[in-house]
Amino acid sequence: MQNNVRPESMERITTKALADAFIDEQVKAIREQVGDKKVLLALSGGVDSSVVAALLIKAIGKQLVCVHVNHGLLRKGEPEQVVKVFRDEMDANLVYVDAVDRFLDKLAGVAEPEKKRKIIGAEFIRVFEEEARKQEGISFLAQGTIYPDILESDGVKAHHNVGGLPEDLQFELVEPVKLLFKDEVRVVGEALGLPHGMVYRQPFPGPGLGVRCLGAITRDRLNALREADAILREEFDKNGLAGKVWQYFISVPDMKSVGVKDGKRYEGWPAIIRAVNTTDAMTATIEEIPYTLLHHITARITAEVDGINRVLYDLTPKPVGTIEWE
Numbered sequence: 001m002q003n004n005v006r007p008e009s010m011e012r013i014t015t016k017a018l019a020d021a022f023i024d025e026q027v028k029a030i031r032e033q034v035g036d037k038k039v040l041l042a043l044s045g046g047v048d049s050s051v052v053a054a055l056l057i058k059a060i061g062k063q064l065v066c067v068h069v070n071h072g073l074l075r076k077g078e079p080e081q082v083v084k085v086f087r088d089e090m091d092a093n094l095v096y097v098d099a100v101d102r103f104l105d106k107l108a109g110v111a112e113p114e115k116k117r118k119i120i121g122a123e124f125i126r127v128f129e130e131e132a133r134k135q136e137g138i139s140f141l142a143q144g145t146i147y148p149d150i151l152e153s154d155g156v157k158a159h160h161n162v163g164g165l166p167e168d169l170q171f172e173l174v175e176p177v178k179l180l181f182k183d184e185v186r187v188v189g190e191a192l193g194l195p196h197g198m199v200y201r202q203p204f205p206g207p208g209l210g211v212r213c214l215g216a217i218t219r220d221r222l223n224a225l226r227e228a229d230a231i232l233r234e235e236f237d238k239n240g241l242a243g244k245v246w247q248y249f250i251s252v253p254d255m256k257s258v259g260v261k262d263g264k265r266y267e268g269w270p271a272i273i274r275a276v277n278t279t280d281a282m283t284a285t286i287e288e289i290p291y292t293l294l295h296h297i298t299a300r301i302t303a304e305v306d307g308i309n310r311v312l313y314d315l316t317p318k319p320v321g322t323i324e325w326e
């Protein structure tokens with residue numbers, strides 16, 4: 001544990017100059033640790049794994065093998081952005097795994113939230129394990145562990161790390177941002193040239209849209225959720241709320257109501273907007289979204305998203321409501 005303790009004297013990384021110094025130091029340390037060996041990384045596209053990937057690409061280039069598992073529960077455009085940024089722009093060694101059918105088939109008919117989480121977590125490890133076995137000569141596993149993970153759980157980050165790998169697939173860890181707080185990881189990410197939207201994106205649960213497509217997931221309802229969520233994000237971006245609101249998203253319950261569209265009966269699902277502010281996710285308050293914007297978002301979602309015929313705004317703070325619906 002000794003080297004997992006942040007020294008009191010360590011300055012907070014708040015500027016580009018401090019980030020550059022940190023990057024130089026880590027590049028040296030990574031090269032020393034890894035030598036000419038290969039490193040494997042599960043790259044979700046989230047802030048922490050993206051910054052670790054960019055640091056390792058700078059340090060060891062193609063000795064890093066990034067594995068991006070598309071489990072079908074990511075937000076609109078996310079898998080494409082990972083491929084564009086890391087393969088096309090940073091020339092990384094990126095294995096893209098389309099595991100959408102695998103995950104959705106496993107989840108079919110499963111309505112119980114914790115069971116859904118377990119299936120997603122276990123299947124992720126299985127897919128990652130298969131990819132790890134296909135690679136020759138991997139010696140290290142890189143992880144986006146950050147300092148709060150160490151403080152909270154003694155170094156184990158259940159939804160990010162690949163802690164469930166079998167005995168014969170245990171690698172030495174490379175954790176270059178493990179002494180940094182989230183805001184510092186972001187400053188380092190920008191200094192590494194990652195897109196602003198990737199570095200400053202809102203928190204997103206490991207099981208992704210799986211816990212927002214409430215009850216048993218179906219492909220059509222998941223699609224409706226993804227499209228409605230993309231509209232919400234676009235409108236928050238355009239109206240200056242994206243950088244201001246801590247977390248905002250859509251959930252779609254497994255129920256339909258009667259509506260009317262083009263003079264005909266139109267049964268559809270409700271899209272529920274959640275937009276909350278918090279510092280630690282233990283309690284949360286509701287963002288006061290202007291009514292005009294709520295009307296505009298409602299009009300767009302009901303007009304543009306197949307299957308949605310109502311839009312609701314969840315006004316419940318935490319407690320009593322948790323941030324996610326399941």
Ligand code: XMP
Nearest residue numbers: 117159203204205206207247281322323324
């Ligand atoms: P709740 O719903 O408990 O959420 O108020 C608090 C914060 O945690 C996120 N969350 C998750 N993150 N795996 C994750 O990685 C999960 O299973 C999970 N469930 C909730 C949630 O988005 C919120 O930011």
